[in-house]
Amino acid sequence: MDLFGETENWETKLKPILKKYKGKKHPLDYHNIYQLLVMVVLSAQDSDANINTISPALFDKYPTLNSLSKTDLDTFLPYISKVRNHGTKANWLLEIAKTIKNDKDIPLTMAGLTALKGVGRKSANVILRESHKPAEGIIADLHVIRVAPRIGIVKENKDGNKIEKDLMQVLPKNIWSEIGMAISFLGREICRPKPKCEECLLTDICLYYNTVILKN
Structure with missing residues (x-):
């Protein structure tokens, strides 16, 4: 052998x-690529189960990337306060939201995704797989x-x-x-x-x- x-x-x-x-769908309980992007960033060094628990209230408040782009750190933080390293992740997500602004503009390539704050190759591979894009x-x-x-x-x-x-x-x-x-x-x-x-x-x-x- x-x-x-x-x-x-x-x-x-x-x-x-x-x-x-x-x-088989990824264990993160997302309903669109915007939600998946946010959740994979939040799930680093944390459990999928924990992210699934906090996500309903988060996405009720911020249903789109555009809505997230218009908030500020103090308003956003309470929605992810139970997430590990939430302060750093909040800054990453707000920067992503302000950079991309619209759900339809989320890049679905390895280079485009890994250029975003808080998105490494593992997270990018998950997003590409779940969005049925060619694996890189x-x-x-x-x-x-x-x-x-x-x-x-x-x-x-x-x-x-x-x-x-x-x-x-x-x-x-x-x-x-x-x-x-x-x-x-x-x-x-x-x-x-x-x-x-x-x-x-x-x-x-x-x-x-x-x-x-x-x-x-």
Whole structure:
């Protein structure tokens, strides 16, 4: 088994999770791309569940990017006060709103999205996937960072951008759009920090299962 080489047929090996999670909506409970943009910025170093909790009141007050562009920091802050690093994120979001102004002008390319304050490659990949735009990378959230090396697709690394780069080298481009989210859902549901291997669809090809679990 070539653990980290490009000779592995990962598209075939990962087909069970690609099939299971194909097209499944991101756990952030958004209803349009404006909401998703705001929520991915807020969710950095915070939980999707927490952002889902505060978002109804936030979007009731600010239903569009244009409405957000017309507010000020003191008025905006109470709506996101329960979010981690809310002060910094508030400034980022107000700058984004004042720069773009209208929902229809939200850029849907990697370069356009990552030019915005608070939007890194992970967030941009999520927005591109959810808006059905061509993938320019692979979602590498904290679940993917944990799970992809466990399976044996790439070597372990704490840097999401490095994990993404390594994944892009070994996975065919035609699965980029779905595979990151599929691995993320696997990590959320089954391949937890303490994995539930008995429920996993990938035990036959998983490095961790075959080298750690089976030998204990």
